[in-house]
């Protein structure tokens with residue numbers, strides 16, 4: 397896995413714009429914690445899963461039902477790209493890098509400037525585990541740590 401460790405940080409995204417490109421299974425999994433953090437979310441994707449469409453209908457987020465286009469990262473503090481189109485993922489992460497916006501690139505951990513930890517919450521404690529890009533390991537450790545915290 398990665399030889400250089402990531403720098404752990406807790407992003408306080410309340411009221412800040414976050415752009416999510418792609419609205420499939422991976423994007424859906426990550427939207428919950430972003431919404432809980434109060435981020436102002438714009439989702440861009442021609443097709444979205446049912447739960448994402450419902451969130452858009454209830455104005456919890458904005459869904460732009462189209463492909464990613466230049467300029468879509470305007471005003472974003474954080475970007476998450478999770479499409480099944482490798483070229484699109486690359487375009488988004490290159491644009492984010494140019495604009496110095498941290499970007500989770502879901503199909504290529506080496507090209508990403510941010511990684512999503514395996515996370516959990518116990519009361520007012522938030523737990524996040526990174527394992528150098530090894531999501532299987534971070535998930536397992538998160539589950540074990542949560543068990544210990546719950547007692």
Ligand SMILES: C[C@@]1(CC(=O)O)c2cc3[nH]c(cc4nc(cc5[nH]c(cc(n2)[C@H]1CCC(=O)O)[C@@](C)(CC(=O)O)[C@@H]5CCC(=O)O)C(CC(=O)O)=C4CCC(=O)O)c(CCC(=O)O)c3CC(=O)O
Pocket residue numbers: 425426500501502503504505506508510511512513514515525526527528529530531532533534535
């Ligand atoms: C680097 C990172 C960057 C990032 O995406 O943020 C990354 C990268 C990649 N994941 C891939 C695949 C899968 N990842 C999962 C699951 C999780 N992945 C998560 C985090 C991270 N994944 C970051 C590392 C953090 C760390 O250090 O541990 C978790 C912890 C957090 C979350 O997603 O919320 C979450 C568990 C959540 C939970 O259980 O709660 C599953 C299982 C599933 O989806 O059901 C699969 C499919 C099965 C398989 O392939 O094994 C691929 C190949 C994609 C391809 O084939 O194209 C890449 C690309 C690459 O490794 O280069």
Ligand SMILES: NC(=O)C1=CN([C@@H]2O[C@H](COP(=O)(O)OP(=O)(O)OC[C@H]3O[C@@H](n4cnc5c(N)ncnc54)[C@H](O)[C@@H]3O)[C@@H](O)[C@H]2O)C=CC1
Pocket residue numbers: 417418419420421422423440441442443444445462463464478479480481484501502503531
């Ligand atoms: N990091 C992680 O945890 C994981 C990453 N992956 C990677 O993430 C990718 C996405 O996985 P899923 O969510 O399961 O895919 P999915 O097929 O459920 O969803 C893909 C989404 O991308 C959208 N899309 C396609 N082209 C687009 C474009 N040009 N502009 C904007 N949106 C576009 C589609 O409309 C759809 O909403 C996979 O191809 C894989 O490479 C997969 C599993 C876990």
